[in-house]
Amino acid sequence: MSLATLPKIELHLHLEGAAPPAFIRGLAAEKGIDLRDIFTEDGGYAYRDFTHFLSVYEAATSVLTGPDDFARLTTAVLAESAAHGVIYTEAFLSPDFCGGGDLGAWREYLAAIREAADRAEASDGIVMRGIVTPIRHFGPERAKPIALCAAETAGEFITGFGIGGDEMAGKLKDFAWSFDMAREAGLRITAHAGEWGGAGSVWDAINDLGVERVGHGVQAIEDPALVDHLAETGVVLECCPGSNVVLGVFPSWESHPIEKLRTRGVRVTVSTDDPPFFRTTMSYEYGRLADTFGWDEEIFAQLTRTALEAAFCDEATRETLAKKLEPSI
Ligand SMILES: [Zn+2]
DSSP states (O other): OOTTTSOEEEEEEETGGGOOHHHHHHHHHHTTOOOGGGBOTTSSBOOSSHHHHHHHHHHHHTTOOSHHHHHHHHHHHHHHHHHTTEEEEEEEEOTTTTTTTOHHHHHHHHHHHHHHHHHHHHHHOOEEEEEEOOBGGGOHHHHHHHHHHHHHTBTTTEEEEOOBSOTTSSOGGGGHHHHHHHHHTTOEEEEEESSSSOHHHHHHHHHHHOOSEEEEOGGGGGOHHHHHHHHHHTOEEEEOHHHHHHHTSSSSSTTOTHHHHHHTTOEEEEOOBSGGGGTOOHHHHHHHHHHHHOOOHHHHHHHHHHHHHHOOSOHHHHHHHHHHHTTTO
């Protein structure tokens, strides 16, 4: 079994956070912006701790200023994902960073992103769908125009609504208005919870927002009743173990709860979150999971089946993906 070429489905990827360092360096050079400080000698992103990570992330993404930049970003990110066997990816897109939440501007950014995604699908066979996310620490009022952007552009490409940003800021229930609007527009619902927040934050995402999936959600392991609830209801966790280990949510791969959650019947999936920032790829995640927990072909096949079932795409796309996966799942 070659883990690198195994076809994969990724459900949790921040488009800007997936920007390859060489792409950001090139764009900064074109624009005459000096970003030398944010790169290591071997060309990766350089940061000391979580706070520094946030400032390096902000500096890197500050060079992305127009629809054309986002089109080029999409091309670079999808090429990288496809190189690691990803055949379907769902990317978080933030209208806050694509036109400041203005609907007209958002439509222009989205058209550019979509065009790049269509080109990548034609050349590399990778399918992309978008999940619109307001930024939690910008507050619930700021989320409303973002929800409107999501609702107005919901369709074949924009299929989900989530929330990113600082998980410790404010309460999820204060965003219910925005989530209701997204749901009424036919969008599927996920939310970051249970990464930095405890099991209670996962309960909030379930009870206050009615999520079908939880971004991370791994702190659920603290609460046996929640683990049972997840297993019984089939709410899917978008686990990103490499991200959690690098950011210190868990001290090591061995201590990451993904295997415990899986064996207790929780529907887990694997994604990379902001891969170059965490020096990871989907192949690397698979390799570490195989090494750490002895995951074999059957377990990876189950993982992919779960991700396929939980993907926020239409049924025709799901069937096409299932056909591509047939020999491996
Ligand atoms: Zn995330």
